Amino acid sequence: MNTRNAIEIKGLTKAYAGFTLDHLDLVLPEGCIMGLVGENGAGKSTTIKLILDIIHKDGGSIKLFGKDNGENIRLAKEEIGVVLDDIGIPECLTAVQVGNVMKHTFKNWSQDTYRDLLQKLSLPQGKPFQDFSRGMKMKLGFAVALSHRAKLLILDEPTSGLDPVARDEVVEILMEFTRQEEHAVLISSHIVSDLEKLCDYIAFLHRGRLILCEEKDRLLAEYGLISCTEEELHDFAPDVVRYKKVNPYGVQALVARDDVPEGIRVSPVSIEELFVFMAKEAV
């Protein structure tokens, strides 16, 4: 079976005063979840805005489901569900009113799906959005994004500010969404632990540059951590140690597992640790 790419980005560039998103290349195949990781100001939201054609690119190309996003972005947006960090639903609207607005917004809007989701997520129908908790607001954002038969979900910091229970619920929603093969998710976050649970691919953005884009399992299999003294580290071949962090008790180093001599204990590395290493070293 041929796998289409939900998102295909080549050489994407956008320059602001003091920040440049620099020749970003990114591919998200259908059926996959990609985590866009980066510190605040790394360019995650800029990338998402460019994908959705909310801001204009300076260079490069973006394809959504094989079509240039400049061609007919309106049609493409029918197939995209978006949840933003600040949601963006007007404060005075109730969940029912939001449903009415969206019914006239999306061609494929399913009022039944929306109603079921409101019930499943225990969202009150007649309460104004301003009286919702942060978790409830986010869940309403998800209910909207999932009620128009979207094939691609784009989520900008969906778990920030949520308590662990609400975060777990969000993770569950996403897991269910990706059970269908043609569904894809691009999720940006600086809470890397959430992405670790969910993602097939991890892309690290740092100061507007993509420093790594790889399958999560491959990353975890490829890299490991060793703890030793600085003298012991000198015995390794220079290309074994990718990044190192010196602390008062010795050195912690990120290494490529295959290059480490036998007999040395290599501990597993988390995506979060990997990101912190790379972000601190990559200037």
Add this chain to the structure above:
Amino acid sequence: MKGLLLKDWYLMKKYCRMYLFLTVVFLVLSCIKRDNLFFSFYPCLLCGMIPINLLSFDERSGWQHYSGTLPYTKAQIVSAKYLMGVFAMSAVLVMTGVVQTVWMCLEGAFQPEQLAAVLFAIFFLSLFFSAVCLPLIFRFGTEKGRVVSLVMVCLFFGGLSFVTTLFAGNFPDVSIPLELLLAGLALFGAGVYALSWRLSVAFYQKREL
């Protein structure tokens, strides 16, 4: 675009109730104090402010960003605000028409020319205020846009006052009936509103949110 209009309708119902109340009060006062035009024309400024306030609510709630993720063009987003402006103006026009007609009939002096003149003036004023302000708000955002548009409105009325003073008593004697003059002004207002819409679409398409 129906979704955008419905959303604005919900917002208007929630936040602009006071405007409706004030409009009714001013309409009644305009009938009692016939010599004071302020009471007749103040509701125009109120309804001219409705699309501007709707934009301000959108900005505050983050809808401005969110609407960019929905299947709407920027032209549709702009057009919805202009249509809400037309809707508000039509409401004031109908209310004024009804109240003035009833009052004139009660007084036993129904004058269609006078009524037409008032309605044409309302039509012009309602559209003119938002026609000046909206492009600036779509270009600079509500905060900056409001200040710039206030300066523009002050400059316009200041200029008008200056010209009137300059030519005081020396205007050429043109015997055009007032209602015809105001009908022309209303037509001019509609033209300015259409031009303003085009300008706002162009500004908003270039604006990076």
